[in-house]
Amino acid sequence: MYFFIIHCRMFLRFNTWKKKMPYFYTRSAPLFFVFVIALIFINFSYAHEFQTDSKNKHKVDVHIGIYAPFSSHSAFIGRNILAAMEMGSERLQSSDIHYSFYTLDQLPKNKNAGLVLQKFIDTHHINVLVTGGKETGLIAAPIAKKNNLIHFSLTNNTKVADGRNNFIVWSPVYDQAKVLVNELKRQQVHHLGIITANQPSSTALTHSVIKQLQADSHIDVAASEFFEPGNKDFSRLTSRIKRKNADMYLVMASPEDIKLIQEQMEADKQHVPITSIVERATPEVVKVFEGQWYVDSHEMQPDFINEFKQNYLNYPVTEAGYAFDLFQLLNKSIVMAIRTQGSPTRQEVVHQLHDIANSTGVMGTMVLDTKGSLFTKSEVKTVKNGEIHTV
Known part of the structure; x- marks a missing residue:
């Protein structure tokens, strides 16, 4: 003004x-x-830089905006992100950096989400944007670049990241695919069938798996089938794949759809094991993969899980672990930027983030690649008697 x-x-x-x-x-x-x-x-271009106290330049106000589901059936995503970052803020010893959190519920696809998100950023003077839920990162990435913000997206979609304004905080698809293919080779799978839900997140993973299979294995893709989300009748699909004689099926879909496919395969007397790459370990995942294996993010540390459960009376999902770790790294980066520059800028905070990102958090050993993917290595997990075990 x-x-x-x-x-x-x-x-x-x-x-x-x-x-x-x-x-x-x-x-x-x-x-x-x-x-x-x-x-x-x-x-x-400088309207959303970090605000320092006029009397003490070492005192900084940081406004963090969280754009994620808060009211739909996926509301647990936004609530876990907010809760974990508030936990991180409460642990801070320094009073020089003050964090304020603002939330925006994810908008339906037919709404003009970009304009609403821009207004949200302007109204609350957002410096750091965190997104969670499907497609939010892709919407936010160009807006973050335009406003010169730091944007962390809890997604595996590497298209969001650029390493300057935009970062993803999740195991990227190439890492998940590599872990999956290595386990397929260890299990001596020769003929793999692939079933994919026709939606961006699932097709991206399938494409990455096929690319990894071609580059680093002799595993044959015996069958490849797609289906539309919302489909409840898989009898035709399972009838087509029955003749392919696959050793195992990779099903890239929601746990609910995987369960329906699995039930139809059993009805057709197809006793072929299945696997998948899952977003998070839900009760449905535990039921579907009883006695089988799948690929998931790194397990959270028990101390963090217990503290989260004590504070919020709920088991934390993967987003909580990553949100907690990214907050710790963000705070350390701002502290280092103040020490080196006197007052933090977006460029200096990002520079510090690249320098200190390779550290250990509640999600394990973090790695930040040059393209802006901040993650811990994916893991192979099995379910035995309703309990998840890391292989």
């Missing part, structure tokens, strides 16, 4: 002056307005 008032004063003074020198105004007006617009653009 201060810069806007200055621009207005400059314009009024120039307007008075140009009446006295109309000939000069005719030639220089275009240059003047280009100059004003450039100043406004520069001010806009």
Whole structure:
């Protein structure tokens, strides 16, 4: 606002002056307005930088916006992210950095989510954006770049990350695919059948698995089938794959769909094991994979799980572990930026993040690759008598 008032004063003074020198105004007006617009653009690009105290530049206000599901059947995602980051904030010893958290419920696909997200950022002066839930990261990435924000997306979609403004905080698809293929080779699978839900997250994983199979195995893809989400009748699909004689089936779909496919295969007397890459270990996952194995994110540390359960009376999902770790890394990066620069900027915080990211958190040993994927290595897990075990 201060810069806007200055621009207005400059314009009024120039307007008075140009009446006295109309000939000069005719030639220089275009240059003047280009100059004003450039100043406004520069001010806009710094509008979401970290705010420091005018009396103490080491005191910083950080506004974290969380764009994730908070009211739908996936509301646990947003609530876990917020709860874990608040846990991290409460542990801080320093009073020089103050964190405020703001939430925005994920909008339906037919709503103009980009405009609403931009208004949310402007209204609350967001410096750091955290997104969770399907497709939120893809919506937020260009907005974060435009506003010069730091954006962490809890997704495995590497298209979101650029390593400058945008980071993903999850095992990326290439890591998940590599772990899966290594286990297939260890299990001596020769003919793999693949069943995929026709939706972006599932197809991306299937594509990455096939790419890894071609690069690092002699495993044959015996069958590849797609189905539309919402389909409840899998009799035709299982009838087609029955003739393919696969050793194992990779089913890239929700646990609910995997259960329906599994039931139809049993009805057709197809006793072929299945596997998958799952987002998080839900009760449905435990039921579906009893006696079988699957690929999942690294297990959270027991101490964190117990503290979360004590505070919120719920078992934390994977998003909570990653949100807690990213908050710790963000805070350390801001502290280091203050020490080296006096006051933090987005560029310096990101620079520090790249330097210190390779550390151990509640999700295990974190790695930040050059493209902006912050993750812990995926793991193979089995379910025995209703309990999950890491292989």
